[in-house]
Amino acid sequence: MAEALDVHYMTVYRYVREGMLPATRVNRSWQIKRTDLKEFESARAGNSKQVGQSASKTSRKARHGARDTAPWVERVVSRLVEGDERGSLKVLEAALRSGHDIHGIYIDVLLPSLVAIGDLWHRQKIDIYVEHRASVIIIRLISQISPRFLRRGLDRGTIIVGAPVGEEHSVGISIIADLLRYEGWNVFNLGANLPASEFAKVVENTQDLVAVCVVATMADSLVETSKSISAIRKVAHRDIKCFVGGAAIKSNVHAQKLGADHWVANPRDFFVSLDLLSSKAG
Numbered sequence: 444m445a446e447a448l449d450v451h452y453m454t455v456y457r458y459v460r461e462g463m464l465p466a467t468r469v470n471r472s473w474q475i476k477r478t479d480l481k482e483f484e485s486a487r488a489g490n491s492k493q494v495g496q497s498a499s500k501t502s503r504k505a506r507h508g509a510r511d512t513a514p515w516v517e518r519v520v521s522r523l524v525e526g527d528e529r530g531s532l533k534v535l536e537a538a539l540r541s542g543h544d545i546h547g548i549y550i551d552v553l554l555p556s557l558v559a560i561g562d563l564w565h566r567q568k569i570d571i572y573v574e575h576r577a578s579v580i581i582i583r584l585i586s587q588i589s590p591r592f593l594r595r596g597l598d599r600g601t602i603i604v605g606a607p608v609g610e611e612h613s614v615g616i617s618i619i620a621d622l623l624r625y626e627g628w629n630v631f632n633l634g635a636n637l638p639a640s641e642f643a644k645v646v647e648n649t650q651d652l653v654a655v656c657v658v659a660t661m662a663d664s665l666v667e668t669s670k671s672i673s674a675i676r677k678v679a680h681r682d683i684k685c686f687v688g689g690a691a692i693k694s695n696v697h698a699q700k701l702g703a704d705h706w707v708a709n710p711r712d713f714f715v716s717l718d719l720l721s722s723k724a725g
């Protein structure tokens with residue numbers, strides 16, 4: 444393989460580990476399909492837009508630190524599907540070196556990678572265990588990356604995030620919780636499957652609370668989302684804002700029907716809304 448590409452074998456290994464060259468592990472070695480090799484070679488020659496932008500030594504974009512999202516997502520997904528945690532981390536590190544900040548890594552690379560994994564599973568292109576393994580790897584990647592971005596000294600108040608009873612999807616919440624910490628908020632991440640009465644308790648017991656966000660990924664969770672918001676409303680001071688987020692909520696009108704003050708369509712909107720809240724309070 445190294446001869447075919449005219450590079451050192453360690454370089455080929457790096458191409459594989461960083462997700463530039465698709466490969467499958469067989470026993471203790473990596474196998475590369477002839478078609479993938481051809482595509483990679485033409486990308487290196489600058490002929491392929493898809494792989495070339497991220498892989499090619501001659502690619503102008505790669506040399507100038509392009510922050511293109513799609514190749515990074517493809518590369519992370521290719522490592523996740525193989526269960527290759529170290530390789531996934533290497534891709535993220537390469538993305539950081541190319542100019543992505545922590546928001547870019549989380550919102551533009553990791554979240555779409557999760558969605559892509561879900562799509563592969565939905566189309567029966569990967570087994571359920573592959574999807575589970577990928578979710579766990581993502582959780583482990585977050586725990587390895589987030590300490591590098593800890594910012595001390597900011598104290599903007601506390602935000603509570605969590606998902607209601609029956610809702611097991613929590614990876615997205617962890618990603619957003621991390622970014623909120625980076626933005627200077629103290630975060631109580633309650634994870635998945637929290638009863639409405641517990642949402643109320645934590646709200647009652649939290650000093651300097653600014654907002655609560657109830658997250659619903661599946662339509663089946665909407666009834667419990669609404670119950671959680673009612674329980675929060677009963678105990679929360681009127682200055683505390685109640686947000687809803689997640690793929691199950693489709694509009695502001697929908698959010699208000701559930702009893703929330705605001706809908707957050709995506710994490711960046713959430714940060715902007717919180718900034719506005721704190722500037723009003725300030």
Ligand code: B12
Pocket residue numbers: 554557558559560561562565574575578604609610611612613614615616619656658660661662663688689690691707708709710713
């Ligand atoms: C990982 C995963 C799992 C893991 C979860 C592990 C964990 N600890 O989180 C496990 C294996 C447990 C799982 C189980 C199931 N899952 Co699942 N899962 C996924 C997958 C692949 C990723 C979920 C995820 O984290 N996405 C990342 C999030 C953040 O993306 P998003 O929801 O689109 O969010 C965007 C916005 O809504 C917003 N946002 C989201 N959350 C928040 C929160 C805040 C605070 C803010 C501000 C914004 C915000 O930001 C995002 C980017 O813009 C998705 C695929 C997908 N398309 O998402 C399926 C998916 C969500 N699962 C699905 C299904 C059907 C299931 C199961 C029913 C499967 C089964 N038969 O058992 C169970 C249900 C379990 C339960 N009771 O909840 C369906 C849901 C279909 C639906 N619309 O209801 C999906 C969409 C897969 C599919 N294509 O069909 N799943």
